[in-house]
Amino acid sequence: MLEKKTQQQPEKKRRNKSRFDVSDAANTALFLAAFVGVWQLVFMLGIWPQFLLPSPAMVVTSIANLIADSSLPIGLGVTMLRLAAGFVVSIGIGGVVGLAMVKFPGFGKTMSSFAVGLLTFPSIAWVPFAILLIGFNDFGILFVVVMASVFSVMITTYSSIRNIPPLYLRAANNMGAKGFALFRYVMIPAATPSLILGIRQAWSFAWHALIGAEILITTLYGLGHILSIGKEFVDMGLIIATMVTIFVIGMVFDRIIFRKIEERVRARWGLDQHADSQ
């Protein structure tokens, strides 16, 4: 609702950008302060023993220690590598199958209802299957990540290309765009705004699945692995420190990277102007 409102006033938003940012930052700071304050208060009430609910300061120390002994940077790096690998594989397979679905309408129709069904399938439910079929290793985790996100990529590719305004294709065809040139210079850019939305969703699915898989499929590294270590050794500081890291990564990707790309594409394609004139 709020997002829609800002989209409808691109001019105003641009003009007040600096002021908006300041108040945004102030709100965020206030929110964080309140959150930490309540946490500290609950800690001081002593409902739970310290080792089960550490104070904010203790978690900060935990994070510092984890960074100092480099287990957090390594875990983060490994997790990111897995995410990148799984995501690349998903986009590759999902993209190719999605294009095949466009090319062969019969297959597309069947596959899309199948893929929609699998879209709602909880990714964690793939874990036992992956463990038995592939084992407790990176490939098992990769499998779960791919299964969680590939169908989203597939459906997005399929629907984005099918929803390209036919006039673009006719005009391009008229100017001599055929085969690969039509695909590369018209279909891909025309589908980009909706492709980005789908890829953002696929990323979020992949991210959820990855942490879940890392907790359940035990390997030596990764954020999920650190979480399960924390559980085994009853180290709440470790657990919360890792959770904060996971939260920050999610924010950075979704709110900053994907949103920036989306905003840029929407502005260039003139999509916000449409919302404005409606």
Add this chain to the structure above:
Amino acid sequence: MIASEYKQKRGGSSAMLQVRAVSKAFHYDTTNSPNHAVLNGVSIDIKDGEFVTIVGPSGCGKSTLLNIIAGLDSPDSGSIFVKGERKTSTDPDRIVIFQEGALFPWLTVTENVEFGLKLAGVPKDKRIEKARHFVSMMQLSRFADSYIHQLSGGMKQRVAIARALAMDPDVLLMDEPFAALDVQTRDMLHNHLLQIHEATKKTILFVTHNINEALLLGSRVIVLSPSLGNIRKDIVIDLPRPRDIDSPELVLLKRQILKELEEDFQFARKENTTATREKTAQ
């Protein structure tokens, strides 16, 4: 004589564009009604450099005819020749300017104009130079690097014209290109288009439902009849351009065309009520 019936020269090699006995019917598979013949053996010869307007009410098949000529649609029978060569598919020798919305929003004005040249494999510096030339010809230099959504409706259509001209087509096909514009903008673009025709001597086929527009622009006006599915009248207008729509000659012609079309409407209504569409198709 300012206006005369155009005599068709069959198989003339001087023709730039030849439409030969083109027929097209639409198939309504939802009802049991017979196929509706939109075009019924239409033949047209257009000479090099001619500016032909096709006018007719909606549903007379004028856009269908244009699409068939462009190769975007295939006829049930009949054929299209450009410079005596038979054409069955799209080709950059016949470029269509659509009513609206056919420009690519992800490209700037210049990039849009460059698009066809890029496909044709024209080297980058050459095509930028060419694109800039047509962008400035359409008085869009100030907006060369703007994106499409930043332009007004009239500017968009100027970009579309620049994009088409950059391809250097043999025939420019215009499918109600100014129908969505306001009157002032349309007048401006009419003059602009006439100047361009004067300067480039391009062969233009311009489809419209607006009789004034057809009379102001065309060196020849073809009236397409929905009931015949064919040409009802083919008029050569020898008046200099820009023309005044209130001049006695044009007023006379307009009245004449309206009368023809009025008969057509009555005919069509009768056809509909007695539901003998099939007869028309034959």
